[in-house]
Amino acid sequence: MDNTIAPTAIRSYVAVGDSFTEGMCDELLPGGDYRGWADRVAAALAAELPGEEFRYANLAVRGKLIGQIHGEQIDRAALMRGELVTLAGGLNDVLRPGCDIVQVEQLLGSAAEALLAGGGTVVMFTSTDPTRRLGGSARLLPAILRMKAYVEGLAKAHPRLLVVDLFSAPCFDDRRLWDEDRLHLSPEGHRRVAAAVLEALGRPAGFDWRAPLPPVAPRSRAARVRADLHWLRLHLGPWIGRRLTGRSSGDGRAPKRAELLPYEG
Template identity: 90%
Template sequence: MDNDTDLRRFASYVAVGDSFTEGMCDELLPGGQYRGWADRVAAALAAEQAGGEGFRYANLAVRGKLIGQIHAEQIDRAAAMGGELVTLAGGLNDVLRPGCDIEQVEKLLGSCAEALLADGATVVMFTSTDPARRMAGGARLLPTILRMKAYVEGLAKQHPRLLVVDLFSAPCFDDRRLWDEDRLHLSPEGHRRVAAAVLEALGRPAGFDWRAPLPPAAPRGRAEQLRADLHWLRLHLGPWIGRRLTGRSSGDGRPPKRAELLPYEG
């Protein structure tokens, strides 16, 4: 970590990415938007300013976006805003699709990071959680997830202002209670922990141990698990496959969550 990072107070923050950064499946805010870990980080950083004044926040993330779309639609806009802090998450939607061109994903992800770093921002990136430990069929994704993890960590070694939040190595994310019932998006508790992880990477004192396991959950019986699996297949996996087959995305026509770098009012 850069020696100044622990002491730096950020006056502006721009978040870019997909549903992870948009905040899907966190608690709802007035107006119907999800809160999300990025909003939680913004609230904490705004509180560091005198009276919370002067801090500005933008969130350009849109659910369903592939890394090529993030690169084309969000990065130049984010760079032009000149945010002192930028969080960058993307590529997992590509990895989930059959036939993912991982070399192209890495190329675009690296290009995104370079463009954001060029204007002097501190950039925070992420490693994915381990899908093999919590999802049926997740093992097929593991080689690509591990390759992306190594790539992001390699970028951080090249750039002192690029920080990495390592979610892969945190077994707490194996717990289904950190995930929404769709099994793809974080629950409110999951968002709370990612926000704490980002703040820790920025040198803030930890308010709690975000890596700590939750108290033991009551075990599910076979019948209950079967009902949960059938519910997931019908309400989540089926529609997801349908969108893939028809070339649609959950983010089609959806504007960015917070399109301008404006004063934050939590």
Template identity: 75%
Template sequence: MSTPTPFTSYVAVGDSFTEGMCDDLLPDGHYRGWADRLAAALAAEVAPADFRYANLAVRGKLIGQISGEQLDPAVALGGELVTLAGGLNDVLRPGCDIARVEAQLGAAAEKLLATGATVVLFTSTDPTRRMAGGARLMPAIQRLKAFVEQLGEHPRVAVVDLFSADCFDDRRLWAEDRLHLSPEGHRRVAEAVLQALGRPAAFDWRAPLPAAAPVSRPAKLRSDLRWLWIHVGPWLVRRVTGRSSGDGRPPKRAELLPYEG
């Protein structure tokens, strides 16, 4: 098997998934995230001074906002590798126009491919076994999954299939808010991207975690009530008031700069 050509520049585009929400905090107050972990692995393939990384992702963004706010800067940066993740925030909202989401995601991928970049896309995880009400999202998620897989037929598109990875049914791969990844979840996504790009496996990112200790019914109830109060309530307030968690927030790495993770 031939060794993949190293990348010397990487631009991450997307929402909270790519920003790195709920991973370990860095000294500057930003979350680390799978994209930072990926950048560190890619930088190790070349001399550190020869590798540059930018992360334009901002939490809460819809695919139209990602396209409108991040796409032109990403194109201008000219990264050899671009990861593009978006659309799930749209799917989570009632009345999602999935055809519009597909059109915007497809146009974004096409614009990035026109630069000559290798583009990484993602399928969503399956929410039905870990998230109350997840079944209502499935028609849109499955349609978007099929669309992403279709885009993956392009020779410079790599698709990371998170949907079929049963390990993401385990709540330990998710943060307390049940929407963002835990540090272990971010570690696995970074490895999944590396393998999708043809790198040799460092570990089996799909492997299940060791069995967890059983949770009592009262403890589960307390956890569910805490989740509703701390996470679901504020999310609903933002939806009603038309606000987003990313309003006014700049990207954590707006420029292509050397990265030593």
């Protein structure tokens, strides 16, 4: 599928979603927020308009389920009428046992329709394949494949809806593209997603975001065990604790860019 469009100037960008779009685990900005691939895309688009005003909003908040994204972000984003909107969500739902994948699809589709009604270009994503890097993730694959097919079907039905296919990029099997929590992208992962989005928008590739990283020596078994124990204690345990108590990492957190305002880098 050709997911690119002819490059034209984009003067406003609205990002909606969860931690993926908020930018979790990228480098920190001076104010304490994470940068993230969406900020990187905004910076690249703003650089195309020297002397002109480029506006950017990022409504994404970590931990949000697709129902929360739909209820809290989509109407606000649609009213902003960004020339570009990125929409990512649903993976937090898939991670939870008993996920209603039909409802996830319905909410994703409804969100996409509402954003397309604003007249701009909408970019969506397929998830990476967790089974190639995370043990015990095979149970997630049927839902991930179903969401992949659903999003690709939306793109076929809507010429202004583009899909960035991360599932088919083996570079995301490399642990160096992920934070130590194994759920969020590392700075290099964010850099590659930003490049993938810009490529879908018809921008010339600054580098091959699909290319594998340089090889490194494999870790010893002892090093892998230490890393697994560290992950269990600092990341998986607290995540399970939040699920059991009905809490989210995004509870009480406001978006980092709640208004569509000039972007100054």
